[in-house]
Amino acid sequence: MKRPLSQVTKIVLVALALSAFGLLRAPWEDAIRDDLVENQLLLPPPAESAIEQMSQSALMGTLGGLRTLVSTFLVLEGFDHFSLKDWEELRNTYQIVTSLEPRDENHWRDIVWHLGINATANMELDKSLPEFERKRRFQQYALEAIDFAERGIQQVPESAIIRQQLAEVYREKLKDNCKTAEVYGDLIGLPGAPEYVRRFHGYFLARCPGREQEAYDYLMALFREGPSQHLPTLIKEIQKLEELLEIPSPERIRAVPRQSPAQRRASKNTLPGGIVIP
Amino acid sequence: MNESASPLQSPARRVAAFSLSRISTIAMSTVTQLVRMKTFYFLLAFALLLFAVGNFNFASSPAQALSTLKKVSFGAMDLFAWLFAIVATALLIPRDIEDRTLYTILSKPVRRIEYLLGKLGGVLIVIAISLAVMFVICSFMIIWQQLGYIAAEYDTRDIRTEQEILASVTLIENAGFRGELIYAAYASFLKSAVVASVTILLSTFASSSLFTIIISILVFLVGHAHTMATNFWLQETDNSLVVQMVLKVVKILIPNFQLFSFSEGIVQGASVASGVLLQMSGITAAYLFVFLLISLISFGDKEF
Amino acid sequence: MSEELAVEVKNLTKVFPTGLRKEYVVAVDNLSFEVKAGEVYGLIGPNGSGKSTTMKVVLGLMAPSKGTSTVFGYESGDIQARNEIGFLPENPYFYKHLSGAETLKFYGKLCGLRGSELKDRIADLLQLVDLEDAAKRRLGGYSKGMLQRIGLAQTLIQNPRLVILDEPTAGVDPVGSRQIRDLILRLKEDGYTVFLCSHLLEQVQEVCDRVGIIFKGRMRREGPLEELIRIEDQTELTLKGASPELLEQVRNLIESDGSAELVEEGHPRTTLERLFIRIAGQKENQKESA
Numbered sequence: 001m002k003r004p005l006s007q008v009t010k011i012v013l014v015a016l017a018l019s020a021f022g023l024l025r026a027p028w029e030d031a032i033r034d035d036l037v038e039n040q041l042l043l044p045p046p047a048e049s050a051i052e053q054m055s056q057s058a059l060m061g062t063l064g065g066l067r068t069l070v071s072t073f074l075v076l077e078g079f080d081h082f083s084l085k086d087w088e089e090l091r092n093t094y095q096i097v098t099s100l101e102p103r104d105e106n107h108w109r110d111i112v113w114h115l116g117i118n119a120t121a122n123m124e125l126d127k128s129l130p131e132f133e134r135k136r137r138f139q140q141y142a143l144e145a146i147d148f149a150e151r152g153i154q155q156v157p158e159s160a161i162i163r164q165q166l167a168e169v170y171r172e173k174l175k176d177n178c179k180t181a182e183v184y185g186d187l188i189g190l191p192g193a194p195e196y197v198r199r200f201h202g203y204f205l206a207r208c209p210g211r212e213q214e215a216y217d218y219l220m221a222l223f224r225e226g227p228s229q230h231l232p233t234l235i236k237e238i239q240k241l242e243e244l245l246e247i248p249s250p251e252r253i254r255a256v257p258r259q260s261p262a263q264r265r266a267s268k269n270t271l272p273g274g275i276v277i278p
Numbered sequence: 279m280n281e282s283a284s285p286l287q288s289p290a291r292r293v294a295a296f297s298l299s300r301i302s303t304i305a306m307s308t309v310t311q312l313v314r315m316k317t318f319y320f321l322l323a324f325a326l327l328l329f330a331v332g333n334f335n336f337a338s339s340p341a342q343a344l345s346t347l348k349k350v351s352f353g354a355m356d357l358f359a360w361l362f363a364i365v366a367t368a369l370l371i372p373r374d375i376e377d378r379t380l381y382t383i384l385s386k387p388v389r390r391i392e393y394l395l396g397k398l399g400g401v402l403i404v405i406a407i408s409l410a411v412m413f414v415i416c417s418f419m420i421i422w423q424q425l426g427y428i429a430a431e432y433d434t435r436d437i438r439t440e441q442e443i444l445a446s447v448t449l450i451e452n453a454g455f456r457g458e459l460i461y462a463a464y465a466s467f468l469k470s471a472v473v474a475s476v477t478i479l480l481s482t483f484a485s486s487s488l489f490t491i492i493i494s495i496l497v498f499l500v501g502h503a504h505t506m507a508t509n510f511w512l513q514e515t516d517n518s519l520v521v522q523m524v525l526k527v528v529k530i531l532i533p534n535f536q537l538f539s540f541s542e543g544i545v546q547g548a549s550v551a552s553g554v555l556l557q558m559s560g561i562t563a564a565y566l567f568v569f570l571l572i573s574l575i576s577f578g579d580k581e582f
Numbered sequence: 583m584s585e586e587l588a589v590e591v592k593n594l595t596k597v598f599p600t601g602l603r604k605e606y607v608v609a610v611d612n613l614s615f616e617v618k619a620g621e622v623y624g625l626i627g628p629n630g631s632g633k634s635t636t637m638k639v640v641l642g643l644m645a646p647s648k649g650t651s652t653v654f655g656y657e658s659g660d661i662q663a664r665n666e667i668g669f670l671p672e673n674p675y676f677y678k679h680l681s682g683a684e685t686l687k688f689y690g691k692l693c694g695l696r697g698s699e700l701k702d703r704i705a706d707l708l709q710l711v712d713l714e715d716a717a718k719r720r721l722g723g724y725s726k727g728m729l730q731r732i733g734l735a736q737t738l739i740q741n742p743r744l745v746i747l748d749e750p751t752a753g754v755d756p757v758g759s760r761q762i763r764d765l766i767l768r769l770k771e772d773g774y775t776v777f778l779c780s781h782l783l784e785q786v787q788e789v790c791d792r793v794g795i796i797f798k799g800r801m802r803r804e805g806p807l808e809e810l811i812r813i814e815d816q817t818e819l820t821l822k823g824a825s826p827e828l829l830e831q832v833r834n835l836i837e838s839d840g841s842a843e844l845v846e847e848g849h850p851r852t853t854l855e856r857l858f859i860r861i862a863g864q865k866e867n868q869k870e871s872a
């Protein structure tokens with residue numbers, strides 16, 4: 001057996017060997033990383049703003065590759081804030097959650113729902129706040145929800161559920177028919193988007209001042225696709241537009257509405273104007 | 279001298295210079311050791327965790343509930359794999375030295391690299407078995423929940439159109455079980471293999487298990503951060519040369535564990551090409567090979 | 583033709599650095615000795631005299647600071663050299679989670695033994711060290727003496743030519759150490775070479791052909807045991823049933839001789855150790871006859 005090397009010599013040798021290996025593997029690893037990020041297998045590092053906001057333990061978890069566990073934990077925490085109606089905290093939590101997992105559309109949808117629907121509804125009802133403050137916060141939460149939705153759509157451009165939730169905020173809370181129509185329009189053709197978004201795009205376009213003609217043409221195109229589209233609401237909407245646009249009677253439609261199963265129990269989920277929400 | 283002397287008068291038969299069977303003997307004894315330390319009991323805890331998550335309904339939709347279940351199970355699997363790799367490796371080797379079991383092993387015709395390979399192999403076998411069992415448990419849970427949710431969708435038949443139900447079911451199925459999820463478990467396995475080899479290297483220098491465990495965890499954490507760190511600071515110009523140098527040194531010396539987090543992408547629904555798996559297996563093999571060789575610098579002539 | 587050498591240590595020096603400063607402990611200092619094939623060689627010396635260090639160098643667990651060590655012509659540490667050696671460290675610990683038989687199986691496999699050969703060998707060795715009944719029990723529940731014996735069995739698993747034992751009877755009661763000594767004598771009869779060390783002279787004296795006395799790392803005396811302990815100019819007589827008259831006659835006879843002198847007279851006493859063994863032996867006999 002040969003004389004052993006001294007500890008210092010060993011450490012120097014190990015450092016040299018590690019460096020050599022490090023230099024050799026760096027380009028290979030960079031290429032793999034780019035490949036992984038491109039294929040959405042690896043998330044890009046969380047944004048700087050998220051890092052600043054993250055609590056110590058969350059940051060450690062993220063660094064340690066526990067990203068998903070940490071974000072799941074934060075979602076649980078968010079649920080807690082929600083039950084306590086602590087909307088500010090809820091928003092802050094989701095700020096981190098969405099930075100940790102920007103590709104998970106569920107997080108975006110959830111915060112849009114929380115802020116845009118739950119928080120605003122709470123502001124409509126909360127009698128502990130003065131009237132003007134409730135109005136101010138209602139606006140604030142709705143706008144924040146829209147902001148989240150837009151960032152989410154940027155991260156997950158093909159997401160249907162974020163847009164559906166955004167449309168609901170415009171439709172139910174802000175009563176902005178033009179914006180609602182626009183979002184439903186964006187939804188058409190997206191993977192996972194429900195069938196009804198095509199019709200809804202038309203219905204709300206019809207309610208957007210100045211775009212009635214466009215809505216009429218669009219709905220007529222739908223109508224001409226065949227009897228499967230001859231739903232009572234569609235026919236009613238077209239007929240309303242025919243009145244409004246003073247379409248000559250020979251060009252007006254004469255059709256029997258198709259019976260849909262949704263129709264039978266629709267009484268509760270009906271919007272003003274008879275639009276049924278699935 | 280007397281020719282008919284006892285066989286003890288003649289030299290022993292020659293032994294192989296390198297032997298896989300000696301490695302597997304040490305590996306299997308390590309597995310036995312870990313099994314008899316009741317390591318597998320944590321699998322019960324894992325099953326309970328999944329059961330709790332599966333039945334705790336905080337999600338806003340079935341798809342999200344499934345996605346949470348997946349994330350928690352694969353997150354827990356990943357956590358188990360790397361933590362176990364560090365702790366088991368850091369405990370077993372120093373213990374052999376302290377108990378002088380290593381004296382008797384190394385006084386047999388066993389090479390030191392064979393010993394290290396055997397220990398590493400044993401720990402990895404236990405991790406592989408555990409991951410496989412956890413994968414089966416969580417697949418079962420996911421599929422079970424998924425079928426429940428789908429059945430619930432069909433129960434709404436009289437108030438929704440066939441098309442709408444099918445759309446919901448598709449949504450659930452997309453968030454549910456996929457065969458590709460097994461590659462997420464594989465990613466955790468590869469990661470734990472690299473962590474174990476780092477721990478072996480450290481434990482050949484360290485004098486205590488605690489030291490080895492703490493430093494290994496630190497290396498592991500930094501190994502996740504260095505891509506992030508490079509992105510953050512290297513591109514900004516207002517950083518001093520020193521900071522840049524430090525970051526570069528870290529990047530070169532410490533393994534890039536972030537690459538192995540591609541399991542998260544798989545869990546979130548991205549699909550993985552076989553090329554990626556091959557590349558990652560290749561880089562893992564490179565890490566193991568190089569780190570074990572480097573371990574020999576210290577361990578090869580270490581005196582006990 | 584010279585006899586084959588099992589161990590040859592030449593000018594061995596082993597120095598340990600201590601602390602951060604350039605301070606050293608010289609554990610072994612220019613030590614030379616050889617162990618011939620087939621003999622039982624004992625290295626004796628007080629605690630800290632360098633016995634274990636010498637053995638570790640011979641095994642290749644440590645490198646010499648100076649000098650050389652070979653085993654059957656192979657350099658110490660060579661994998662072939664280790665194949666010729668069975669080693670029992672001082673206070674051996676084996677994997678507590680394994681049973682006696684599993685322990686032997688583990689070491690046997692490490693030496694390349696397989697199948698029925700290994701199985702037979704394990705059975706033989708368990709019988710040799712009298713642990714057949716405890717073969718299936720985990721080592722965690724073994725007593726010190728049982729551990730020492732399973733350790734001894736482990737050293738023999740690949741039938742090595744050379745057996746190195748570091749304090750084989752340390753911490754074992756007199757009955758146990760007698761069993762171990764008998765075992766060593768059997769090994770010698772079977773043709774094994776044994777290299778052992780101890781700090782207990784009387785334990786070594788019954789089994790060793792040759793001993794080396796080591797103190798502070800240096801060899802002080804070396805040679806066949808008889809030569810080392812014989813007091814050349816004295817003779818011991820032990821009589822039984824001698825009458826006072828006979829004793830008187832003997833005393834007179836000695837006095838009448840001009841050169842001889844009576845140094846000591848009295849009743850010989852058995853050693854405590856011998857007494858203990860005899861009592862333990864009687865108990866065993868009573869149990870068997872009952």
Ligand SMILES: Nc1ncnc2c1ncn2[C@@H]1O[C@H](COP(=O)(O)OP(=O)(O)OP(=O)(O)O)[C@@H](O)[C@H]1O
Binds near residue numbers: 609628630635
């Ligand atoms: N690894 C080591 N590092 C530093 N000093 C050591 C080391 N091993 C042994 N020594 C020192 O070398 C000397 C000889 O030790 P060794 O263990 O060989 O003695 P020994 O004769 O076997 O004693 P004992 O009868 O107590 O077993 C002692 O002074 C001991 O302190």
Ligand SMILES: [Mg+2]
Binds near residue numbers: 633748
């Ligand atoms: Mg000693």
